[in-house]
Amino acid sequence: MVNQDQKLANIINLGREISEIIDVDVLLDRTLQIARDLTNADAGSIYIKENDKLKFYHTQNDTLQKRLPPGKKLIYSIFSIPINSRSIAGCCASAGDILNIPDVHKLPKDASYSFDSKFDELSHYHTRSMLTLPLKNQWKDIIGILQLINAQDDAKNIMVFSKEDESLIMHFANLSAGALERAQLTRALILRMIKMAELRDPMETAPHVNRVAAYTVEIYEAWARKRGISRDEVQKNKDILRMAAMLHDVGKMAVSDLILQKPARLTDEDREVMQQHTFLGARLFADPYSNFDEAAFKVTLNHHERWDGNGYPGHINPLTGEPIQGYETKNGKARGKKGEEIHHYGRLVAIADVYDALSSNRVYKEAWKEDQVFDTLMQDAGKQFDPEMIEAFFDSIDVIRNIAERYSDK
Numbered sequence: 001m002v003n004q005d006q007k008l009a010n011i012i013n014l015g016r017e018i019s020e021i022i023d024v025d026v027l028l029d030r031t032l033q034i035a036r037d038l039t040n041a042d043a044g045s046i047y048i049k050e051n052d053k054l055k056f057y058h059t060q061n062d063t064l065q066k067r068l069p070p071g072k073k074l075i076y077s078i079f080s081i082p083i084n085s086r087s088i089a090g091c092c093a094s095a096g097d098i099l100n101i102p103d104v105h106k107l108p109k110d111a112s113y114s115f116d117s118k119f120d121e122l123s124h125y126h127t128r129s130m131l132t133l134p135l136k137n138q139w140k141d142i143i144g145i146l147q148l149i150n151a152q153d154d155a156k157n158i159m160v161f162s163k164e165d166e167s168l169i170m171h172f173a174n175l176s177a178g179a180l181e182r183a184q185l186t187r188a189l190i191l192r193m194i195k196m197a198e199l200r201d202p203m204e205t206a207p208h209v210n211r212v213a214a215y216t217v218e219i220y221e222a223w224a225r226k227r228g229i230s231r232d233e234v235q236k237n238k239d240i241l242r243m244a245a246m247l248h249d250v251g252k253m254a255v256s257d258l259i260l261q262k263p264a265r266l267t268d269e270d271r272e273v274m275q276q277h278t279f280l281g282a283r284l285f286a287d288p289y290s291n292f293d294e295a296a297f298k299v300t301l302n303h304h305e306r307w308d309g310n311g312y313p314g315h316i317n318p319l320t321g322e323p324i325q326g327y328e329t330k331n332g333k334a335r336g337k338k339g340e341e342i343h344h345y346g347r348l349v350a351i352a353d354v355y356d357a358l359s360s361n362r363v364y365k366e367a368w369k370e371d372q373v374f375d376t377l378m379q380d381a382g383k384q385f386d387p388e389m390i391e392a393f394f395d396s397i398d399v400i401r402n403i404a405e406r407y408s409d410k
Contacts, residue, residue: 015175042150085112213245215352222392244295251281302346309338
């Protein structure tokens with residue numbers, strides 16, 4: 001048996017682990033997994049406080065996951081609930097205290113909150129024990145709610161969450177809240193950069209970059225799984241890849257408004273200038289201080305290369321924009337990178353970016369129908385796109401559709 005001191009030491013070590021995660025979505029996924037492992041919980045959810053409401057943001061459920069084919073993920077809706085005493089999560093956020101409920105179907109008669117059984121009915125799941133904890137920042141403000149469901153013993157029998165573990169899991173919740181606030185700040189800074197770009201290029205919006213980044217990570221996971229890449233490496237790469245993918249077009253801030261906002265079709269000369277946004281963006285990260293800088297460099301530089309070698313900017317020195325010696329074409333331009341010469345981060349973002357562009361309304365076009373988008377991606381597998389990654393895209397399509405709803409332009 002692991003004693004309380006050993007558990008506390010484990011929690012401190014796990015706190016150090018999550019403090020190194022920089023992306024909000026990856027952090028929430030890992031936080032929830034750790035909290036469930038610590039309490040042997042079958043399921044759990046995380047809500048994030050937004051103004052006066054709680055936004056249902058992330059969920060895990062081992063029982064429901066086992067019903068899915070290998071490699072598939074749970075699909076869930078995003079919704080908000082008010083912060084008041086009528087719901088369990090709302091009451092926890094309102095009062096700022098732990099709620100340890102032995103059986104949500106046998107609540108005390110004087111309880112102000114009730115259990116909404118709609119999800120259980122739709123999914124054929126049975127929620128019983130529930131531990132709900134507030135996530136508080138250093139000023140003791142509520143920034144979210146961690147909810148753990150159905151504690152289990154070693155034989156998988158549902159049991160009550162241990163009173164002894166409440167203080168320990170609350171300690172982990174506090175560590176998680178600090179990491180979450182730092183990750184939220186990092187994302188806010190990146191989104192401010194995106195808003196600066198949006199002032200000049202209306203296509204560069206927060207929903208667009210969040211969709212592209214989230215699609216990229218899903219495609220990467222499916223591709224990495226088929227490649228046999230270890231779970232630890234995938235987790236590490238997901239964190240930096242999602243953040244880097246958000247900045248794929250940051251170099252457009254260095255392109256003239258005369259081209260970015262030109263109402264007419266671009267000339268060949270205009271397109272050459274526009275294509276410079278790849279290496280102009282990469283220059284921002286050319287002197288890397290972290291793995292994130294290195295990933296952002298690879299994404300910005302490579303996301304317009306093509307699998308068949310007909311993309312851009314090709315084999316260039318990103319600091320000068322000039323072709324690397326030995327990689328010039330007959331007309332003196334840089335030869336395009338081809339196949340696996342293109343870093344896989346760039347190949348992933350290329351698919352995510354084109355899918356989102358075709359699926360979204362633009363000033364100059366309406367969103368394409370899904371079948372038309374799918375046909376185009378399939379036809380361009382082995383031409384514009386890595387064919388293995390296109391397979392991974394379609395393996396992840398249910399989650400990708402869900403992401404599109406989560407980060408809608410509406």
